[in-house]
Amino acid sequence: MQRRSAILGSVLFFFIAPAMIAGLVPWWISRWQVQASFFGLASVRAAGVALIAIGIPVLLESFARFALQGQGTPAPVAPTRHLVVTGSYRYARNPIYLAVTAIVLGQGLFFGNVTLLVYSALLALGFHIFVLAYEEPTLRQTFGTQFEAYTANVPRWVPRLQPWTPDAS
Numbered sequence: 440m441q442r443r444s445a446i447l448g449s450v451l452f453f454f455i456a457p458a459m460i461a462g463l464v465p466w467w468i469s470r471w472q473v474q475a476s477f478f479g480l481a482s483v484r485a486a487g488v489a490l491i492a493i494g495i496p497v498l499l500e501s502f503a504r505f506a507l508q509g510q511g512t513p514a515p516v517a518p519t520r521h522l523v524v525t526g527s528y529r530y531a532r533n534p535i536y537l538a539v540t541a542i543v544l545g546q547g548l549f550f551g552n553v554t555l556l557v558y559s560a561l562l563a564l565g566f567h568i569f570v571l572a573y574e575e576p577t578l579r580q581t582f583g584t585q586f587e588a589y590t591a592n593v594p595r596w597v598p599r600l601q602p603w604t605p606d607a608s
Contacts, residue, residue, distance in 0.1 A: 442510065445517075449506040452514040457498055457535070460562065461542040465555055474551035487548030494541035497527050501534045515573070522582045524589050529602035532595050536566040570595065 465471075477483045504526050505512055509519025513535055527534035540563050547555030578586045592603045 442507070445506040445510050445512060448512040448514065448517045449502050452512050452517075453502055456514070457502075457539050461494075461498075461539045461546075464558070465543055465546045468554050468558060469546065469550050469552045471546075471550065472552075473549070476551050477548065484549050484551070487545040487550075490541040490545030490548065492545075494538040494545060497534050498538035498542070501527050501538065504528065515577075518577075518581070522578070522585050522589065524593070524603070524605055529593065529604070530598040532590065532593050533566070533570060536563075536570070537596065537598070540566065567596075 502513060504523050505519055508525060509521050509523040511517055511519030511521075527538075531537055540559055543555060543562055544559040546552070547559055575590070582589075588605070589603075593599060
């Protein structure tokens with residue numbers, strides 16, 4: 440896939456998937472109406488803002504890496520030609536799923552909306568099943584020992600404190 444096609448495909452997929460999942464659907468659920476804070480604590484609302492503020496740049500950076508370094512898209516129909524193990528991928532194997540879940544969870548906490556919290560939990564479960572059933576077997580088949588080394592050093596969901604460097608192991 441050429442660089443221009445990878446960029447355009449990633450932008451298109453961004454609007455088809457994460458923008459809908461973390462933007463449109465939460466709006467349908469909440470209409471972005473602020474309700475009473477959970478437990479009456481402003482800190483819960485602040486935690487929601489923090490999750491959104493962390494999730495958005497991780498999501499954008501991860502999408503950019505797929506196009507620019509992986510020479511493909513996050514979409515299964517137009518995958519990368521190269522395994523992406525830089526940037527956010529040095530801390531966790533699934534930063535896009537983590538970012539989307541953090542954004543939705545953050546919205547739930549900020550808006551005080553229980554339905555968004557349930558939706559974020561269902562997203563996390565769906566992402567986990569997809570990763571186990573499709574994504575990891577496909578990556579293992581496509582990238583072989585390179586993916587095995589990556590999975591041995593970078594956790595699936597709980598980010599490492601120190602970034603992994605492929606040359607270090």
